[in-house]
Every structure is written in structure tokens, then in C-alpha cells.
Amino acid sequence: MSYNKTASITAETINPKVKIFDYEPCGEIARHAERLEQEMEKSPGSRPFPEIIYCNLGNPQALGQRPITFFREVISLCDNPALLHRDETRMLFSPCAINRARKIIESMPGRNTGAYTNSQGIRSLREAVASGIAARDGFPSRPEDIFLTDGASSAINLSMQILIRSQEDGILCPLPEYPLYSASIILHGGTMVPYNLSEDGDWGLEIFEVKRCLEEARIAGLTVRAMVIINPGNPTGQVLSVTNQEEIVEFCRKEGLVILADEVYQDNVYVEDRKFNSFKKVARSLGYDENDISIVSFHSVSMGYSGECGRRGGYMEICGFGDDVMGEIRKVASVTLCPNTNGQILTSLAMDPPKLGDGCFEAFMAEKEEISTSLAKRAKTLVNAFSSLEGMTCNKVEGAIYAFPRIHLPAAAIKAAKAEDVSPDTFYACRLLDATGIAVVPGSGFHQISGRNTATGTWHIRCTILVAEDKIEAMITRLKAFHESFMNEFRDRS
Numbered sequence: 374m375s376y377n378k379t380a381s382i383t384a385e386t387i388n389p390k391v392k393i394f395d396y397e398p399c400g401e402i403a404r405h406a407e408r409l410e411q412e413m414e415k416s417p418g419s420r421p422f423p424e425i426i427y428c429n430l431g432n433p434q435a436l437g438q439r440p441i442t443f444f445r446e447v448i449s450l451c452d453n454p455a456l457l458h459r460d461e462t463r464m465l466f467s468p469c470a471i472n473r474a475r476k477i478i479e480s481m482p483g484r485n486t487g488a489y490t491n492s493q494g495i496r497s498l499r500e501a502v503a504s505g506i507a508a509r510d511g512f513p514s515r516p517e518d519i520f521l522t523d524g525a526s527s528a529i530n531l532s533m534q535i536l537i538r539s540q541e542d543g544i545l546c547p548l549p550e551y552p553l554y555s556a557s558i559i560l561h562g563g564t565m566v567p568y569n570l571s572e573d574g575d576w577g578l579e580i581f582e583v584k585r586c587l588e589e590a591r592i593a594g595l596t597v598r599a600m601v602i603i604n605p606g607n608p609t610g611q612v613l614s615v616t617n618q619e620e621i622v623e624f625c626r627k628e629g630l631v632i633l634a635d636e637v638y639q640d641n642v643y644v645e646d647r648k649f650n651s652f653k654k655v656a657r658s659l660g661y662d663e664n665d666i667s668i669v670s671f672h673s674v675s676m677g678y679s680g681e682c683g684r685r686g687g688y689m690e691i692c693g694f695g696d697d698v699m700g701e702i703r704k705v706a707s708v709t710l711c712p713n714t715n716g717q718i719l720t721s722l723a724m725d726p727p728k729l730g731d732g733c734f735e736a737f738m739a740e741k742e743e744i745s746t747s748l749a750k751r752a753k754t755l756v757n758a759f760s761s762l763e764g765m766t767c768n769k770v771e772g773a774i775y776a777f778p779r780i781h782l783p784a785a786a787i788k789a790a791k792a793e794d795v796s797p798d799t800f801y802a803c804r805l806l807d808a809t810g811i812a813v814v815p816g817s818g819f820h821q822i823s824g825r826n827t828a829t830g831t832w833h834i835r836c837t838i839l840v841a842e843d844k845i846e847a848m849i850t851r852l853k854a855f856h857e858s859f860m861n862e863f864r865d866r867s
Contacts, residue, residue: 433839451714499519503518528689536563566586609775669691676773811852
């Protein structure tokens, strides 16, 4: 008997869509950082820095952010319900956490976090999320419209599955973009329709630019189905004004576009003259209801003061879709059976936290305010540091958790990058990592305005502001020393 010895799966035979997209936050720089970390574990002192500082991802607790005590207590009790019957539990856990855990456990299938739940999420937890949304916005929210998900990413992917029918379907996305969107659009067979944010306008969204991109896409034969807005912005850190949001709502209503509102950084706003407003709130304030405009909003427990990235908790609220469409979305959600239970619990806690009058309210607020105040301080510190460097400018971080500085690189550095067959920002980021242990993301991974980098000689990097307060000054010292050396080296070659 003869056998076919040819490999059945090769890089040439896998789904070609997988090979098209890149996800740079976890790309080559991150992989190189992990290799360096392994090298340092095997050979301590082999590098001129004590540790790798992972500024490539928004990963709060990996960078030193402490979890919220109330959240962890409730999760612990839900995972170990037998503790509720022990006398010592009252000495170890707050009454608030004990009461909340009892309430949640009673609503879980089998009263156990290890059981499958409703595919849309446990109803009582969706009720808590809907209550939190209503309190935030001042407008009603229904648990039937809430899907609890494994972080916002799975909700975004599910939305693309529902919206995209073929390559002729387009989704408007901002540039610079969070590459989850381009990846998801490509994998589901659609076409990304980019619109440019204005760096000179503090990364604001100019509605005439969006109109231009929509018109060009339609002329090219695309059916544009939705518009993605990330507010506060990733990687750009802007917070949209209500006026700007109203323009977007009016535009999407007129053009028949679904608003895909990425609002995962809603608890991360650092400036006095900006406030987070959900797109649903803005639309309802304008007098539009679910019959006038469709909005899908995304949130997550990964960011904000929660910082529980590894728990994979989030939700999407869907407004303005018919019952028949909602039924189809539930069917697709049921393919994965259910979102993880701990993520569901944490999402309900984040949207329905302790309130004034609860015994643990003051302790909860103290922890939350400490984290928020520290993030605002670190955002300002990092922006000032980048702006002080030669050839570098950085817009204010109004919200979210990233700085996105622009670098004007010497011609010799750009030439050296070309010789190594990498983009100049990747060249800079690699040299920075090797010299300092600081891992950032090259700005080209967020798909800059086409041709602008080459034409102007300017590039970007994304760096999280989450570095712990006791480490950020040392990191900045290393950054400044590297940058001065880098610029001197390549200026002399020019």
C-alpha cells in the first residue's frame, strides 16, 4: 500500500485570509521580547537592563495594577460557594461581597460556576449590566439586548459575522486603527473602508473625511454596512466631544449605517474638558430610538479600573435590530455554547458596583480613585517625556491607556531600515527593545494614512501608560538615553 507523503496542511494550503492580516501588538516585537526574557532567565546579567517592560499591550495587572478587592472577593466566593457556610468567612470577606455572591450563586445553573449558562449570558447578570447602562446613560436598557461575551473582542467578531456577507460589504474604520477590526473584517470576507483621523486636530474625527471615504467606497461598488468608532481612542487616546458624536449619529442615520461603538475605555478619561458619553446616550438625547438608528456598543472588564484582562469578560448591547435578526445572533452565539462564567460575573460587577450606602462603598471608591488618579498622572508623565525628545511630538492622552508619539527619523535611519527590509518604526522599536528592554508597537501596525510616513519621514510608536509608578521614571531614563544615542548615531551618518 502506498501513502501520500505530502503534508496535507502547509502555509500554501491554509485559509489565505489568515495570511493577509497582521496583529502587531502581539507581533514580532512582542515575540522578540519574549525571546530576550527567556535568554535573561537562562543567563542573568546578559542584557544591559534588568527586565522587559511590556508596553506593547494594555495589560494592567501584568504591569502592577492591583485588582479591585470587592471584585476578587465575589469571584472567590462564587467559585467556592461552600465558603459561604463557614464562620471564618465573615472575618475574611466583606458583608457586601458575601451578599452579592449569594445572589449571583442562586441565579447560576446548578449554583456552580463550572456549568454551562445561557448562550447570551446568565439573565440576572444581564439585568445587572442593563441596570448599569441605564444608570450611566439616563435611558432604559433591556437585558434582552445584552450579550455577555468573552471580552469585547469576541463580541466584535460576532458582529462582523452577522454584518459581512461578501467582499462587496464594507466597514468604515478609523486610521490609525486597532488591528482587531481589520483582522476580523478580512477573516469574515469583507472589505475595510478606512477613514483618517486628524493628528493635527488632536486625532479628532472630521465628518467630511468620513463622507469622502463613504462616497469613494460606493463608487467602487461596495455596500458600506457599518461605521466603527473607538471612543476613547486606541491607539490615539482622544475623547470625542458630544458635538462630534452628534455629527456621527446624524451621518450614520442619514446613510443607513450601523454604529459599531467601541467603548471599552469609557472609564479611562483624564482631562477636565472631556467626558465619556455613549453613542446610545447621544442618539437618545437627539430624540432617536431603536426605530431610527442601529447601534452596537462594546465594553470590557479588561481596561478601566478593573484591569481584569485575563478574565475575558465583556458585553455588547444591540439596539435597533429586529426580532428576527436578534434570533439569528442568538443562534450564532449558541455555537460557542456560552461565555465564561467568571467573565460574566465580573462584567456584572463592573456595571453594577457597590453604591453609596453599601458597607464596602468607601473602600471600593478609594481603590477605584487611586487607580484612576495614578493613570492620569502617568499619562501626563509619559506624554511630557516623549514630547521632550528630539524629533518627537506627542498629543495629549485624553483617554484610553496609550500614548502615540510621532517620530521624525533621520534619513540614515530610514535607509538602514530599508536595508534590513523593515519599516523605519519597526527598526526604531527593535533597537529600543534591544537597548532598553522596552517593548512598544510600531505605529505602522495600526495602518497609518497611506503614503504619509514616506512623504514626511515621520512615524509613530504606541506605548501603554500602564507602567507602574515606581518604574516609570526609570523607564523614561532608559528611553531618553537610547533616543539620544539613536538620533546621534543616524544624524552623523546623514
